[in-house]
Every structure is written in structure tokens, then in C-alpha cells.
Amino acid sequence: MLSSQRKQHILAILSEEKQVMSSELSQRFAVSEDSIRRDLRELAAEGLLQRVHGGALPVSAAIAPFETRKSVQISSKRLIAQKAVQLIQPGQVVIIDGGTTTAEMVKLLPPDLAFTVVTHSPSIAVALVDYPQVDVIMIGGLLYRHSVVAVGAAVLEGIARINADLFFMGVTGVHKTAGLTTGNYEEAGVKRALSARAAETVVMVSNEKLNSASAFAIGELSLASTLIVDAQPDDEMCQLLRKKHITVL
Structure with missing residues (x-):
């Protein structure tokens, strides 16, 4: 699975479950936790999620000017x-x-x-x-x-x-x-x-x-x-x- 596809799946899981953990995603996608953490960093940089210790949460939409x-x-x-x-x-x-x-x-x-x-x-x-x-x-x-x-x-x-x-x-x-x-x-x-x-x-x-x-x-x-x-x-x-x-x- 390409990184771009994996990130879309991560966002879908996050929308459904309201929280994701790096260790669980690593097992689900059969990739290293480093790869998952890189995905989360990139998604966070795009403003699509909020990183927390061990994983990520849905980002608030209420941070606009x-x-x-x-x-x-x-x-x-x-x-x-x-x-x-x-x-x-x-x-x-x-x-x-x-x-x-x-x-x-x-x-x-x-x-x-x-x-x-x-x-x-x-x-x-x-x-x-x-x-x-x-x-x-x-x-x-x-x-x-x-x-x-x-x-x-x-x-x-x-x-x-x-x-x-x-x-x-x-x-x-x-x-x-x-x-x-x-x-x-x-x-x-x-x-x-x-x-x-x-x-x-x-x-x-x-x-x-x-x-x-x-x-x-x-x-x-x-x-x-x-x-x-x-x-x-x-x-x-x-x-x-x-x-x-x-x-x-």
C-alpha cells in the first residue's frame, strides 16, 4: 500500500474511532511504527489531525481566525x-x-x-x-x-x-x-x-x-x-x- 493510500485509511479510521494509536496502526497496516509516525507528522502538518503521545486525535475545526x-x-x-x-x-x-x-x-x-x-x-x-x-x-x-x-x-x-x-x-x-x-x-x-x-x-x-x-x-x-x-x-x-x-x- 502506498503511503498516500495509507494516510487516507488513517483519516477514515480516525473519523470513525475518534482516536488512533501508532502501535495499533503499525499492526493493522503491517508497517513499522516509524512509518506510521511519519504519516501522522505529515497529516498533522496539513492540519488534518492533532498528534498526541502515542497516536493522534481528530483536529478541531474551530481554530480559524x-x-x-x-x-x-x-x-x-x-x-x-x-x-x-x-x-x-x-x-x-x-x-x-x-x-x-x-x-x-x-x-x-x-x-x-x-x-x-x-x-x-x-x-x-x-x-x-x-x-x-x-x-x-x-x-x-x-x-x-x-x-x-x-x-x-x-x-x-x-x-x-x-x-x-x-x-x-x-x-x-x-x-x-x-x-x-x-x-x-x-x-x-x-x-x-x-x-x-x-x-x-x-x-x-x-x-x-x-x-x-x-x-x-x-x-x-x-x-x-x-x-x-x-x-x-x-x-x-x-x-x-x-x-x-x-x-x-
């Missing part, structure tokens, strides 16, 4: 946003992550809902200007342009003084073994710290993010108390979420 992502799966994001808004109660302190799904969420807030928002996203803060019942606390730092959020030491220092009821977290990948992931090291650290300052973390997940992974780990799936999805997760994922006591909406 912010402006591009704003027009992707709009109806899905709005459905998720509608469900998310219903979780906010008057008087709560709510951390809202940056991202295109949370951007849709703030558009759907009831105009008379009074609560406090903490955000490190300039675009989320600006979107709340026309909501006079919402107090907005901005956390500043170094601007990460890809997601239009602040990152770095100043952000971590600012959020250390916050005790929030809810954190609406955006991710680029949710996977049974890789957990919650995103595409930037600094951003992953900020998300992890924000989650630690909230009583509950709500992860908003459009379908292309399920069973996929990005390079940097935010944390285990158990970091989330609630997952809002636009499609039913597969049986294996559902069982795992139930085992970890994660509510699925």
Missing part, C-alpha cells in the same frame, strides 16, 4: 446561546469568555436582566454597552488577536479577586481522553484560572468541536459542570459525561 468563525454554524451557535442565557439568574456574577458563541449569547440577553458580567473580551464588553442593567467588569492584559481576548499575568492577577456564580467557557475541542482544549497556551491558562473562580463552569460546544482536540489542554472534562451542545453526543461520550456527573443540555 475570529472573523471567519463568526460566520460558521450561526444557527447552531444561536441554539446553544439561547439555552445558555436561560441559566443566568438576576443578581449573579457571571464570567463570559471571548468567542463567537458567547458573542451570540450576549445578543440574546433579556434587556431587563440585572446581573454582573466579568470578561477579558473587549468585544463582549462593548456588546454589553446597550444593556444598562448589566454591570461590566473588564479584565485587561495582553491582547490575543486570534480570539480577541486578554491573556497574560495581568489577567490572572485580576481574576484572582473574583468569585463568580457561572463561567461560560468557549473551547475548540472536547474529547474523552484529551479533555477540554484550545489552540493557544496562554489562553488555555486563562480559561483554567477563570474556571477556578466560578462555582459552575458551563462549556458551550457546537458539533464540530465534539470528539476533537487542539494542542493545549485547559483541563479534564470534569472541569465542566454543564455542557451545552447542539447535537446528541455519541453513546461513549454520553456514558463518560454521566460518570463524571456533567449535565448535558
Whole structure:
């Protein structure tokens, strides 16, 4: 079998099984693990999978530039946003992550809902200007342009003084073994710290993010108390979420 044919088979297996291991592929194709690792390196370089120790995972499709992502799966994001808004109660302190799904969420807030928002996203803060019942606390730092959020030491220092009821977290990948992931090291650290300052973390997940992974780990799936999805997760994922006591909406 040619290398190009083998790589197509690897991608098909990955799509079906949501994870591949180099040792298993080596046996399946009767080639050395070095050959498999070379295939995986080349596929990763083309952006077709995410390499991990011992194998590979499906790569997240949610790593495109912010402006591009704003027009992707709009109806899905709005459905998720509608469900998310219903979780906010008057008087709560709510951390809202940056991202295109949370951007849709703030558009759907009831105009008379009074609560406090903490955000490190300039675009989320600006979107709340026309909501006079919402107090907005901005956390500043170094601007990460890809997601239009602040990152770095100043952000971590600012959020250390916050005790929030809810954190609406955006991710680029949710996977049974890789957990919650995103595409930037600094951003992953900020998300992890924000989650630690909230009583509950709500992860908003459009379908292309399920069973996929990005390079940097935010944390285990158990970091989330609630997952809002636009499609039913597969049986294996559902069982795992139930085992970890994660509510699925």
C-alpha cells in the first residue's frame, strides 16, 4: 500500500474511532511504527489531525481566525446561546469568555436582566454597552488577536479577586481522553484560572468541536459542570459525561 493510500485509511479510521494509536496502526497496516509516525507528522502538518503521545486525535475545526468563525454554524451557535442565557439568574456574577458563541449569547440577553458580567473580551464588553442593567467588569492584559481576548499575568492577577456564580467557557475541542482544549497556551491558562473562580463552569460546544482536540489542554472534562451542545453526543461520550456527573443540555 502506498503511503498516500495509507494516510487516507488513517483519516477514515480516525473519523470513525475518534482516536488512533501508532502501535495499533503499525499492526493493522503491517508497517513499522516509524512509518506510521511519519504519516501522522505529515497529516498533522496539513492540519488534518492533532498528534498526541502515542497516536493522534481528530483536529478541531474551530481554530480559524475570529472573523471567519463568526460566520460558521450561526444557527447552531444561536441554539446553544439561547439555552445558555436561560441559566443566568438576576443578581449573579457571571464570567463570559471571548468567542463567537458567547458573542451570540450576549445578543440574546433579556434587556431587563440585572446581573454582573466579568470578561477579558473587549468585544463582549462593548456588546454589553446597550444593556444598562448589566454591570461590566473588564479584565485587561495582553491582547490575543486570534480570539480577541486578554491573556497574560495581568489577567490572572485580576481574576484572582473574583468569585463568580457561572463561567461560560468557549473551547475548540472536547474529547474523552484529551479533555477540554484550545489552540493557544496562554489562553488555555486563562480559561483554567477563570474556571477556578466560578462555582459552575458551563462549556458551550457546537458539533464540530465534539470528539476533537487542539494542542493545549485547559483541563479534564470534569472541569465542566454543564455542557451545552447542539447535537446528541455519541453513546461513549454520553456514558463518560454521566460518570463524571456533567449535565448535558
